[in-house]
């Protein structure tokens with residue numbers, strides 16, 4: 001039997017770098033997918049390219065109703081929800097704290113932090129009921145960042161939002177540890193996705209200097225590849241991994257070993 005056969009997984013930020021590959025891997029491994037991202041067109045295209053069953057709903061993750069509707073869609077389309085991967089997110093302009101426009105800071109908190117809060121607020125009650133009624137376990141994986149585990153110069157607001165995601169993760173993990181729901185955070189360093197590439201191209205000091213800046217402190221001296229991060233997200237989501245909860249899993253080429 002495939003690793004995620006018959007399970008239902010919800011993925012936000014589905015058409016992005018990590019999201020797209022995650023959807024492919026989950027679908028190939030037998031999961032039904034509920035996919036969400038901002039734009040409907042790319043979402044439908046992605047859904048059609050996947051081998052398994054899918055349902056899609058486009059929207060803005062900072063709008064609480066989207067999270068409510070996504071959980072309802074999972075229930076209506078596939079009868080429940082086993083795995084939720086809260087992956088949608090945005091980066092910030094690479095500047096020191098006083099230079100971050102306040103409107104941008106607000107938007108980053110709304111998407112990167114409140115977006116994860118809204119998602120969990122609706123995912124948890126359904127998973128709790130499923131465990132109470134059918135002993136069906138749930139797994140939530142929040143995509144944080146290495147910038148959520150320590151300060152990140154020129155990424156202060158993003159770093160604060162991702163620290164917040166880890167706080168939500170650990171708190172919910174403790175609250176639901178006996179209710180069949182595991183909650184973990186995955187904390188990648190810079191990986192080769194559109195987010196990282198867009199972020200680098202916006203850096204005032206130029207792409208090369210910014211790339212050197214980013215990888216200088218990485219013991220492996222390179223960016224992460226998408227598959228290296230996706231592998232860890234799948235590990236956290238896998239029900240076979242049944243005793244791990246409340247963890248911040250580093251996928252950072254050794255940064256946090258120092």
Ligand SMILES: NC(=O)c1ccc[n+]([C@@H]2O[C@H](COP(=O)([O-])OP(=O)(O)OC[C@H]3O[C@@H](n4cnc5c(N)ncnc54)[C@H](O)[C@@H]3O)[C@@H](O)[C@H]2O)c1
Pocket residue numbers: 012013014015016017018019036037038039059060061062087088089090091111143144145146187188189190191192193194195196
């Ligand atoms: N790429 C990296 O280097 C890196 C490192 C650490 C953490 N992360 C985190 O990984 C996650 C995925 O990022 P990625 O690298 O795949 O980036 P990406 O830009 O390729 O994908 C992010 C996806 O989130 C979606 N999104 C953005 N704002 C949204 C909103 N308001 N509502 C709904 N969806 C929205 C985007 O449309 C996009 O498809 C993010 O949470 C990011 O913070 C990325």
